[in-house]
Amino acid sequence: MLNVVETFSGIGAQVEALKNIDVDYKIGATVEWDIGAMYAYDIMHNGKQFLEDYRLNSKDALLSELSKFNLSGNGKDPLTYESLRHLPSVLLKAIHTSIERSNNKVDVSTVAARDMPDNIDVLTYSFPCQDLSIAGTWHHNQGGIDREANNRSSLLWQVERLLKDYRDTGKMLPGFLLMENVSQILSKKHIQNFKVWQDFLESLGYVNQVITLNARNFGVPQNRERTYMVSVLQEGGLEKKIIEDYFREYDLTNFRTNKNPNLSDFLRLNYANLVYRDEALLNSPNYTISREKIMKGNTILAIDDKVVGSVVGALTTKQDRHPNSGIVIYKNRNPTENARYRNITPREAFLLMGFKEESFDSLVENNIRVAKNRLFITNAKLHRFAGNSIVVPVLEQIFKQINELNEIKVKKGSYNLNLIV
Incomplete structure (x- = not known):
């Protein structure tokens, strides 16, 4: 013990x-x-x-x-x-x-x-x-x-x-x-x-x-x-x-x-799953000049639902930054008109830190609403928790x-x- x-x-x-x-x-x-x-x-x-x-x-x-x-x-x-x-x-x-x-x-x-x-x-x-x-x-x-x-x-x-x-x-x-x-x-x-x-x-x-x-x-x-x-x-x-x-x-x-990790086991690219789609949307920033720099200067992990990378960079407490841990490019399956790419989602970040998906789900399901349009554990907090872990x-x-x-x-x-x- x-x-x-x-x-x-x-x-x-x-x-x-x-x-x-x-x-x-x-x-x-x-x-x-x-x-x-x-x-x-x-x-x-x-x-x-x-x-x-x-x-x-x-x-x-x-x-x-x-x-x-x-x-x-x-x-x-x-x-x-x-x-x-x-x-x-x-x-x-x-x-x-x-x-x-x-x-x-x-x-x-x-x-x-x-x-x-x-x-x-x-x-x-x-x-x-x-x-x-x-x-x-x-x-x-x-x-x-x-x-x-x-x-x-x-x-x-x-x-x-x-x-x-x-x-x-x-x-x-x-x-x-x-x-x-x-x-x-x-x-x-x-x-x-x-x-x-x-x-x-x-x-x-x-x-x-x-x-x-x-x-x-x-x-x-x-x-x-x-x-x-x-x-x-x-x-x-x-x-x-x-x-x-x-x-x-x-x-x-x-x-x-002796286990060969595959990035496809950690990225959630199936947007037919509405939970994954909503999380992708939440992490798809509007395309601005500063975001163009992020898109061009960071590792492409996947294009639409096809994984093209093998490893992400070290996760930090923020992903909407340059440099970041890697991005997913939208080409044919853009879930929003104003974005060209998305960052790693908190769910993916938790998985990439070795936590089980059900643990992440339990946290999301038990989140507390502190105002009409605000949850206690925000998307930004989830990224911070993962990056600090x-x-x-x-x-x-x-x-x-x-x-x-x-x-x-x-x-x-x-x-x-x-x-x-």
């Missing part, structure tokens, strides 16, 4: 991966302040909410409870009390239900060791990448993960604060830590700060394994390279040499799936290794890897 805590949990790529492999697990807690992401996580992994049975019914009672949390409406900025007050009661109920059902501690900057479950096997932390990525440089976000930068990526040091709290209060440290972020964390600009982070973990007794993996080698036709670090606490039968020998022998940088099949292989190493503790140092397929 792996007892897992997901910080920066987003829509739950980690728990999605754990569901897909033959491993017993329990999600003891999550930490996420984005109200849209926490609602999506709850619906996708805990099922439909039944708000008619909810214990808090008055808006004042809901506001009193939710105002205790540091919540965000966009994943960047905190929600003010006034902003909360303008949300409909049904949405306030859904947000509070999401917090309760996922044991969400909400704010990574205030969560303490005492708030966490005991005997955590794995703590995951996919902290924001915006101030590390190349796109961050375009937006003049220069601080990276410098602890004084006071930006989103510097939230990494809140994980340091939390682990220090574990150490100082005598609470048992998590047996494994799992980090995911953009590969720019290894660049000349950021490597020294990353080395400081690694040195801190080593001072606590962890052995760090840093690997950079591309999703296209794990059964997903997406050219998405990310850096992962598995930190293994030396305890039980896990000594430094055993850990290092294990990762040397079972190096995931050499992993290649982690490719599930990559996590599957990493969790298989973590589970195997966890079993080594019980076996006192002997191992025989039998989970990687």
Whole structure:
């Protein structure tokens, strides 16, 4: 049994991966302040909410409870009390239900060791990448993960604060830590700060394994390279040499799936399906001069219903931009007069991140109408959730290794890897 805590949990790529492999697990807690992401996580992994049975019914009672949390409406900025007050009661109920059902501690900057479950096997932390990525440089976000930068990526040091709290209060440290972020964390600009982070973990007794993996080698036709670090606490039968020998022998940088992904399995080009057609229309921008640049400068994935590409570019939080992850050209089957192409739809983006289509459907079916013409989880939010997430099949292989190493503790140092397929 792996007892897992997901910080920066987003829509739950980690728990999605754990569901897909033959491993017993329990999600003891999550930490996420984005109200849209926490609602999506709850619906996708805990099922439909039944708000008619909810214990808090008055808006004042809901506001009193939710105002205790540091919540965000966009994943960047905190929600003010006034902003909360303008949300409909049904949405306030859904947000509070999401917090309760996922044991969400909400704010990574205030969560303490005492708030966490005991005997955590794995703590995951996919902290924001915006101030590390190349796109961050375009937006003049220069601080990276410098602890004084006071930006989103510097939230990494809140994980340091939390682990220090574990150490100082005598609470048992998590047996494994799992980090995911953009590969720019290894660049000349950021490597020294990353080395400081690694040195801190080593001072606590962890052995760090840093690997950079591309999703296209794990059964997903997406050219998405990310850096992962598995930190293994030396305890039980896990000594430094055993850990290092294990990762040397079972190096995931050499992993290649025996499944040959076909982009046609991920794109939804059958517009006789009215759901797919409506989603295509929603992601078909009017053809302007700036869109002409997008059309001419990005990879063509399909023409009408015929796939002509093999792999999409790395998904980002927006697709109506240049560069983007790829486009579908309209020639003979244009669903709208004002468009010449469409972008990847949120459904396709979720599939290209390794989520199942039924999970996406459950989220769409349980979306909340907050105004006559507005849903809580908008098309733009769905793109953001996917772009901020982690490719599930990559996590599957990493969790298989973590589970195997966890079993080594019980076996006192002997191992025989039998989970990687």
